[in-house]
């Protein structure tokens with residue numbers, strides 16, 4: 001029952017915070033455009049007035065890109081450094097904005113106010129950076145320990161069959177994903193706790209995140225699992241729909257842009273739903289404790 | 294019962310070395326060499342010991358004083374061999390156990406000992422540490438028509454698996470393992486001006502040149518091993534009382550090399566194409582790849598039978614080595630070849646199919662048409678790559694032969710072309726080079742990819758049907774012989790003039806001189822288009838007259854010009870498609886010889902765009918982008934790409950952030 005209350009409240013509060021989602025969406029669009037638009041310019045000048053673009057009608061064509069010669073090499077290095085930049089800046093921006101988001105999702109928060117949003121973002125920034133950094137490192141470390149190392153040991157063993165490495169990989173990856181659910185719970189509880197406290201105490205928050213995750217394991221874990229499955233299914237749907245759309249007119253391009261941005265907006269909404277649901281779950285737990293007292 | 298009788302008869306025939314037919318009714322090649330080998334594999338010492346009776350017939354008009362044999366396995370004997378030097382940095386010598394072949398005894402049929410009159414020679418580089426060619430003086434020179442019989446006992450220690458051959462754990466791929474005759478070339482054969490042995494050392498980048506031979510091979514291995522060979526199994530028996538080992542007897546006819554594999558882990562599958570029995574050996578956990586392998590090889594068989602000539606043996610063995618023996622993958626021994634698949638390769642990646650189609654193709658280019666791969670690798674690898682690319686793209690998608698995924702499609706021919714046109718060493722050397730003379734790792738790019746690319750270009754010029762006819766004729770004329778590059782060129786010249794008269798000139802030598810024997814680049818480009826409004830009398834009429842205005846627009850005159858340039862050295866005839874704004878199109882031809890070429894038109898039409906080689910027939914062209922120009926560029930594909938890039942990055946960041 002607690003799960004459904006949390007899910008319901010989570011979605012209501014995320015919709016209420018739609019302006020926050022718009023802010024996140026706009027920032028991401030601006031950020032990636034900083035890389036994508038100059039790349040488009042470079043590609044455009046590389047292709048000149050050639051009609052070879054006809055060969056791009058069905059998507060990426062290796063011969064066209066390779067024939068760009070040196071232009072392609074600089075395009076590629078631009079892409080890789082650009083992607084790295086987007087990842088780094090994106091990490092910071094996300095840490096910043098999720099402070100505001102978590103704050104706006106609290107039960108006691110009234111109507112959404114952009115000013116309050118940015119104040120909360122700024123106030124929680126360093127805490128959120130450290131929390132995100134620690135949890136992200138934990139995820140990477142666990143992936144290496146649980147999946148990468150054992151699979152490489154199995155695949156290098158001469159006596160084992162080829163399938164063995166893959167089978168081990170599948171089993172260990174599933175196991176890792178189950179642990180990942182826990183880590184995401186910790187991340188969310190930690191951040192939900194932090195925004196409800198005035199002082200920036202990220203390590204105390206992390207401590208709370210861990211203990212809360214295990215204290216409420218039997219309600220929290222299924223909650224997170226449901227939320228992640230929905231996100232995964234949605235991601236899969238997008239992956240099927242978007243690449244298949246190949247407009248050939250200017251109008252089609254505009255429609256594609258609107259559709260892809262709408263789909264991405266929903267993707268952010270789903271994540272905020274997760275934040276909201278976990279926040280509500282925490283509040284329910286506190287209410288029960290208070291009633292108990 | 295019937296099977297038993299056949300085995301008995303076959304067994305009897307086995308006693309007579311090589312003179313009678315078992316597999317095909319009639320010999321496909323001249324019986325010039327034959328081998329009868331009794332070999333035993335010792336898994337403990339990684340050694341194959343063998344006794345061999347072999348013959349060589351002097352088919353020339355020369356008196357030949359000696360014989361020369363390949364002892365390939367000595368290439369792995371030490372780190373100073375020619376093969377090692379040539380693979381500097383490419384062979385991982387740390388985990389490399391050496392291999393060698395020792396000649397324990399060597400006599401002629403009458404028992405006279407060759408070991409005292411034999412020595413190692415290094416005809417290619419004089420390397421005193423290379424022992425891959427053995428020369429032995431005959432007790433008396435071989436007169437024309439004489440047959441030289443030799444008896445040998447040899448011991449081959451296999452290296453841990455490396456170039457083409459060796460062992461890995463309990464997996465064995467036994468190739469280049471027995472002493473094999475070189476080819477005696479008499480004057481007039483290929484490029485020979487006087488009779489001599491053509492017996493090259495073992496190089497990093499070369500494989501075959503041998504006479505078509507008859508093989509009777511007995512192989513003894515521990516009972517649990519599954520064996521595959523380039524021969525046909527004609528008998529199987531226990532070889533010791535305890536039943537620990539088994540002996541398998543094989544027969545092969547008209548092939549240029551005999552290789553075999555043994556591994557307890559193989560699963561065996563069979564299939565048929567027409568009357569040809571196909572046997573596939575692969576690791577047990579790769580069963581989901583079986584259908585893909587069979588389908589691919591049957592595609593190749595169908596295509597070759599239709600456009601080149603028949604595969605004349607009733608059997609074929611495909612070996613898909615396990616991961617630990619992957620370095621044996623992708624090799625060709627005519628009636629046996631190794632593929633290269635792996636566990637769960639997704640269906641949209643056709644790499645395993647590509648390897649299978651390529652290696653099967655060598656049954657034609659090298660196996661049947663036994664060119665000299667040492668001296669003219671393009672005639673073997675290049676011609677075969679051309680056919681591989683055609684077949685892979687034909688059956689798996691003209692634009693998606695190699696990779697066919699909604700996100701990414703790559704044609705086999707695209708990779709071939711890109712490897713050549715964007716290689717830094719594309720002009721370092723021509724295609725007309727011995728395999729070990731290619732500098733700076735250009736061997737693969739030149740022998741495989743440049744050749745395939747100019748063969749596609751040739752096909753673009755003379756047409757697909759004429760190209761097929763060229764290869765049918767090449768097969769008809771040269772099957773089971775030793776064609777050279779000039780023989781191939783002669784066939785092209787003959788077929789092209791037969792079909793097209795002098796449309797392309799008296800011969801096609803102008804093409805080969807630039808492509809096969811030249812190192813120039815081919816690059817045609819559009820440098821400019823313009824439409825210049827011409828001053829006409831009517832323009833001086835009064836503007837206020839509306840009738841005049843109408844007339845004016847109808848009769849507006851332009852000088853419309855496209856300016857083209859030959860930016861490379863290679864001159865090839867090209868088509869030029871000119872498109873006008875009113876929808877008219879003109880297909881012009883340009884012989885491609887002059888440095889610059891303009892097409893200009895006067896009239897009321899304005900040019901909108903122009904394409905040189907609109908159908909991409911000249912695949913040698915190193916840059917397709919400058920082949921066309923438009924005054925009205927379509928930016929939609931570019932915007933779409935940008936759009937998708939933006940979405941991709943947005944979702945990606947969202948996915949990895951907490």
Ligand SMILES: [Zn+2]
Nearest residue numbers: 651655674677
């Ligand atoms: Zn090959």
